Amino acid sequence: MGIEIQSLNYIYNAGTAFEKQALKDVNLKIPDGQFIGIIGHTGSGKSTLIQHLNGLLKATSGKVLYNGENIYSEGFDMKKLRSNVGLVFQYPEYQLFETDVFTDVCYGPKNLGLPADEVKRRAARALKLTGLDEELYKKSPFDLSGGQKRRAAIAGILAMEPSVLILDEPTAGLDPKGRDDILDQIAALQAERKITVILVSHSMEDVARYVQRIIVMNRGKVMYDDKPANVFKHFRELERVGLSAPQVTYLMQELHLKGWPVDTDVTTVEEAVEEILKYCRTGSSVHA
Amino acid sequence: MLRDMTLGQYYPADSPIHKLDPRVKLAGTIVFLISLFCFDSVDSYIVATLFLIFVIRLSKVPFKFMTKGLRAIIFLLIFTSLFNLFLVPGNTLVQIWKLKITDAGLQMAIFMSVRLVYLIMGSSVMTLTTTPNDLTDGLEKALSPLKKLKVPVHEIAMMMSIALRFIPILMEETDKIMKAQMARGADFDSGNIIQKAKNMIPLLVPLFISAFRRANDLAMAMEARGYHGGEGRTKMKPLEYKRLDYIGYLTLAAYLVLMFIADRAVLVTRLADRII
Numbered sequence: 001m002g003i004e005i006q007s008l009n010y011i012y013n014a015g016t017a018f019e020k021q022a023l024k025d026v027n028l029k030i031p032d033g034q035f036i037g038i039i040g041h042t043g044s045g046k047s048t049l050i051q052h053l054n055g056l057l058k059a060t061s062g063k064v065l066y067n068g069e070n071i072y073s074e075g076f077d078m079k080k081l082r083s084n085v086g087l088v089f090q091y092p093e094y095q096l097f098e099t100d101v102f103t104d105v106c107y108g109p110k111n112l113g114l115p116a117d118e119v120k121r122r123a124a125r126a127l128k129l130t131g132l133d134e135e136l137y138k139k140s141p142f143d144l145s146g147g148q149k150r151r152a153a154i155a156g157i158l159a160m161e162p163s164v165l166i167l168d169e170p171t172a173g174l175d176p177k178g179r180d181d182i183l184d185q186i187a188a189l190q191a192e193r194k195i196t197v198i199l200v201s202h203s204m205e206d207v208a209r210y211v212q213r214i215i216v217m218n219r220g221k222v223m224y225d226d227k228p229a230n231v232f233k234h235f236r237e238l239e240r241v242g243l244s245a246p247q248v249t250y251l252m253q254e255l256h257l258k259g260w261p262v263d264t265d266v267t268t269v270e271e272a273v274e275e276i277l278k279y280c281r282t283g284s285s286v287h288a
Numbered sequence: 289m290l291r292d293m294t295l296g297q298y299y300p301a302d303s304p305i306h307k308l309d310p311r312v313k314l315a316g317t318i319v320f321l322i323s324l325f326c327f328d329s330v331d332s333y334i335v336a337t338l339f340l341i342f343v344i345r346l347s348k349v350p351f352k353f354m355t356k357g358l359r360a361i362i363f364l365l366i367f368t369s370l371f372n373l374f375l376v377p378g379n380t381l382v383q384i385w386k387l388k389i390t391d392a393g394l395q396m397a398i399f400m401s402v403r404l405v406y407l408i409m410g411s412s413v414m415t416l417t418t419t420p421n422d423l424t425d426g427l428e429k430a431l432s433p434l435k436k437l438k439v440p441v442h443e444i445a446m447m448m449s450i451a452l453r454f455i456p457i458l459m460e461e462t463d464k465i466m467k468a469q470m471a472r473g474a475d476f477d478s479g480n481i482i483q484k485a486k487n488m489i490p491l492l493v494p495l496f497i498s499a500f501r502r503a504n505d506l507a508m509a510m511e512a513r514g515y516h517g518g519e520g521r522t523k524m525k526p527l528e529y530k531r532l533d534y535i536g537y538l539t540l541a542a543y544l545v546l547m548f549i550a551d552r553a554v555l556v557t558r559l560a561d562r563i564i
């Protein structure tokens with residue numbers, strides 16, 4: 001069934017001199033099992049939008065339906081919603097508080113009221129997924145490095161095993177390898193358990209590599225909502241709102257202009273390599 | 289709500305009142321508040337009313353923001369009015385069972401309410417048009433003669449402005465951590481007191497850690513830039529009186545003189561007496 005957002009508006013500090021409309025008439029359908037990317041310039045409303053999906057922010061007007069049920073209706077079980085829709089915040093390191101990493105990861109599943117051995121099993125599995133060194137499990141979370149803290153914090157949400165996983169820039173400030181590791185694990189998890197994953201990111205490359213659908217936010221509105229290839233066709237408009245397409249898009253566009261009959265819709269480096277090799281193998285005599 | 293805290297009740301606008309030196313506004317507010325207590329004739333209150341309206345119009349702050357502060361004292365207002373209305377002796381106007389409303393009581397009730405409302409609105413004008421930081425600056429400068437008496441004026445002012453700066457940051461942080469823990473199934477509302485206190489741990493631990501980290505960072509950054517207390521320290525934007533500020537003081541003086549004259553002349557009161 002999934003999540004549906006209907007004419008959602010959100011205003012920060014409504015009724016004061018500092019009113020700020022962060023979301024304007026947002027309509028979205030998020031069916032189960034999709035891997036979705038949300039991109040948009042700084043302050044475009046991405047973080048605000050995703051906090052509506054698990055009821056942390058209440059819309060100024062409009063509706064959010066979870067499996068067809070209005071989450072703002074009387075008696076709706078918010079706690080249940082939050083256990084099903086896991087949200088990893090931007091810079092989630094803030095949320096660590098326990099005496100050691102493992103206990104901290106147990107906090108989420110424990111709040112779900114699960115038996116102790118199940119809690120431990122889930123925590124162990126989540127920590128393994130994020131690739132955190134096992135010898136760090138018993139260390140204080142405050143003694144970890146920034147990247148290690150990030151992994152521990154992401155594990156804290158993964159351990160709740162939500163059916164919708166939302167990650168707000170999970171890789172900001174990580175090294176390239178750490179970034180790929182985490183995203184690969186999440187993609188594998190998504191494929192294996194058929195969960196919905198929503199990835200907020202500034203990196204077109206990341207988004208293009210993993211997601212099947214991109215939502216572009218611009219000044220609180222949904223600007224595009226389509227397959228990556230279709231969204232990146234609008235690379236000129238994207239540039240105008242401070243974004244860009246992946247570099248391969250530009251490369252393929254250039255090649256196309258030079259008269260190479262390559263497919264400009266490819267979005268990842270691997271696809272581009274394939275496409276160019278295919279062209280070279282057919283042995284065309286066009287000289288660039 | 290968070291940004292509210294950052295700026296107190298500050299309402300940004302481009303007005304002469306906003307531009308006034310905070311010391312002028314401090315003095316103005318104090319003088320206005322004291323004048324409300326020193327003069328109690330109808331005539332002087334008319335002058336006070338006109339002055340208040342004049343300043344509010346000049347400040348370009350919508351009137352509804354002026355009255356926001358009144359909400360806090362609404363009960364006080366109702367109680368004083370009722371007590372005055374029924375308990376002040378005088379000529380009975382209306383009698384309901386044993387309760388008498390007297391002419392003096394009615395007069396007193398109206399007068400006290402007006403005074404309370406003006407007190408609040410008078411101070412609102414200052415807080416609405418001055419950021420807390422400007423206010424601290426103004427206080428520091430106004431109190432600087434106390435330095436001779438070894439009062440650490442600069443240090444106190446610095447502590448005040450750092451605290452003011454930190455309140456919104458900590459509020460924002462609290463909000464952020466609270467949401468992050470709620471996303472992990474935390475429940476801050478239910479349970480008995482002990483349970484509730486325990487539930488706060490996931491909020492308080494990260495909050496304290498981040499507060500200490502920030503304090504540490506700030507201390508380090510201040511030292512790195514050579515901060516060593518108030519001795520010999522100059523300001524980037526020193527508070528200096530400009531023409532507008534002298535006009536402000538003159539207006540204030542004019543107000544006081546008018547109040548005085550109105551109180552002595554009691555024109556309106558005499559006029560009213562003659563008509564009756």
Ligand SMILES: Nc1ncnc2c1ncn2[C@@H]1O[C@H](COP(=O)(O)OP(=O)(O)OP(=O)(O)O)[C@@H](O)[C@H]1O
Pocket residue numbers: 012013020021022040041042043044045046047048049090290291
């Ligand atoms: N707590 C808040 N109070 C007031 N305004 C806010 C608050 N949080 C965000 N805003 C405003 O709402 C708008 C959207 O913010 P949001 O955090 O959703 O942006 P974002 O797309 O996540 O940006 P980024 O890429 O920098 O994380 C911004 O203009 C911001 O200034």
Ligand SMILES: [Mg+2]
Pocket residue numbers: 046047048090168
């Ligand atoms: Mg954000």
